[in-house]
Amino acid sequence: MSEQQEQEQSDKQKYEFRKVIEELKGYQGSGTQLVSIYVPEDKLISDVVAHVTQEHSEASNIKSKDTRTAVQDALTSIKDRLRYYDNKPPENGLVLFSGAFDSGGGRTDMVTKVLESPPDPIESFRYHCDSEFLTEPLEHMLADKGLFGLVVLDRREANVGWLKGKRVEPVKSASSLVPGKQRKGGQSAQRFARLRLEAIDNFYQEVAGMANDLFVADRHELDGILVGGPSPTKDEFLDGDYLHHELQDMVLGKFDVAYTDESGLYDLVDAADEVLAEHEMLRDKELMEDFFKQLHNGDKATYGFDQTRQNLNMGAVEQLLISEDLRKDVVAYTCENGHDEYDLINSSAGTGDHDCSRCGATVDADDGDREDAIDHLMELADQRGTETVFISTDFEKGEQLLTAFGGVAGLLRYSTGV
Numbered sequence: 404m405s406e407q408q409e410q411e412q413s414d415k416q417k418y419e420f421r422k423v424i425e426e427l428k429g430y431q432g433s434g435t436q437l438v439s440i441y442v443p444e445d446k447l448i449s450d451v452v453a454h455v456t457q458e459h460s461e462a463s464n465i466k467s468k469d470t471r472t473a474v475q476d477a478l479t480s481i482k483d484r485l486r487y488y489d490n491k492p493p494e495n496g497l498v499l500f501s502g503a504f505d506s507g508g509g510r511t512d513m514v515t516k517v518l519e520s521p522p523d524p525i526e527s528f529r530y531h532c533d534s535e536f537l538t539e540p541l542e543h544m545l546a547d548k549g550l551f552g553l554v555v556l557d558r559r560e561a562n563v564g565w566l567k568g569k570r571v572e573p574v575k576s577a578s579s580l581v582p583g584k585q586r587k588g589g590q591s592a593q594r595f596a597r598l599r600l601e602a603i604d605n606f607y608q609e610v611a612g613m614a615n616d617l618f619v620a621d622r623h624e625l626d627g628i629l630v631g632g633p634s635p636t637k638d639e640f641l642d643g644d645y646l647h648h649e650l651q652d653m654v655l656g657k658f659d660v661a662y663t664d665e666s667g668l669y670d671l672v673d674a675a676d677e678v679l680a681e682h683e684m685l686r687d688k689e690l691m692e693d694f695f696k697q698l699h700n701g702d703k704a705t706y707g708f709d710q711t712r713q714n715l716n717m718g719a720v721e722q723l724l725i726s727e728d729l730r731k732d733v734v735a736y737t738c739e740n741g742h743d744e745y746d747l748i749n750s751s752a753g754t755g756d757h758d759c760s761r762c763g764a765t766v767d768a769d770d771g772d773r774e775d776a777i778d779h780l781m782e783l784a785d786q787r788g789t790e791t792v793f794i795s796t797d798f799e800k801g802e803q804l805l806t807a808f809g810g811v812a813g814l815l816r817y818s819t820g821v
Contacts, residue, residue, distance in 0.1 A: 420541060426516075427516065432502055435470065435532050437503075440500075441525050443525040443527060444494060452485050463475070477501040477503070495521050496520075497520070499516070500536050502536070521541060549566070550625055551626055551627050554629070556631075558579055560578045560579065561610040562663060564665075576664075577606070579603075580606070581606055607640050607643060610640065614650065622650060622653065630657045631657065631674060633661070637657045656675060658671060659674065672684075687795055707811060708733070711723070711811045713819075714821055718787040719816055720816070721789065724794050725777055725794065726804050729805065729810035731776040731777075732773050732776055734754055734773045736772075737766070738765075753768075789813075
């Protein structure tokens with residue numbers, strides 16, 4: 404499998420996991436009856452079955468009959484699912500969820516979900532029984548990877564913040580009392596220069612204090628620190644060893660940045676693109692910039708479900724751009740006159756009747772073939788050799804893909820006029 408195919412498979416898996424997590428987070432049990440089990444790769448399935456059997460036996464001591472029955476039913480369902488596995492879990496382990504949830508009107512329904520091979524290895528076996536499913540460990544795995552400290556400064560002001568995954572977070576700022584350069588003669592010039600150097604030194608210490616307070620506690624999770632500003636300010640700051648010694652060793656580079664307010668933090672990320680070349684946000688950003696460039700000045704961009712789907716069918720899409728927050732289903736209809744049409748609807752919405760746009764014939768809702776829109780588009784992309792890229796909404800143009808372009812767009816191999 405190529406690196407591109409591996410990345411697409413990983414993105415698709417993360418999308419599927421996010422959908423399941425969102426569904427699970429919507430369930431609420433009337434008691435401690437929703438069971439979550441995290442199984443690491445090195446845990447034998449037989450040991451897990453033995454644990455579930457023991458929990459089933461101990462659940463007979465639960466005073467509430469409804470809760471007791473619900474927990475035992477959930478454990479039975481999990482035990483049945485475990486029978487499909489050999490004595491070792493899949494790579495990275497597996498997670499099982501089962502339980503009875505409130506479905507309204509005093510009724511309950513049962514749900515059981517199994518997630519195999521999460522993005523990161525499950526570190527330890529965990530059995531959890533509560534009124535909510537335990538999804539936080541999985542959510543942590545799906546969180547944007549990469550944590551960088553950001554510092555921009557000149558002799559007037561400074562800002563420090565985070566680059567978390569694809570998101571820049573300004574946190575602290577400071578303004579200096581460094582006087583501007585003045586021309587004075589005699590001893591006054593020397594005294595002024597000395598006072599100015601002292602003020603600069605004090606300001607650098609203040610900036611280092613902000614950075615130390617923010618970064619030191621998380622230094623073991625940091626992937627690096629980026630420092631930006633005009634010369635010689637950033638050079639003086641780093642050469643003066645103002646930062647905590649462990650942070651000093653984590654500086655990946657210093658970069659020329661014209662602004663040192665909050666916008667300077669964003670400029671710093673742009674200036675450090677070579678250092679962050681493997682960082683996912685930059686690829687998303689570059690693709691969206693290419694898309695907007697083609698949209699305004701070229702003819703190799705498409706957007707919207709219908710247009711993008713048509714271009715996919717023609718094999719004209721080089722890269723399919725899908726918002727990772729897109730939650731839509733597509734319903735395929737075929738009218739009595741053989742016309743195929745598609746409706747894009749919210750995943751939570753019901754399927755309705757469809758009036759054919761070409762002949763006006765009505766197709767009953769029950770005759771519509773419904774599936775996840777992303778699955779539908781990715782299948783077409785796979786058939787046409789199109790690369791699929793999931794775009795984050797954590798930056799402006801990524802959010803615009805979802806809000807202004809329907810969450811679906813494409814960069815074309817050639818112009819189609821569609």
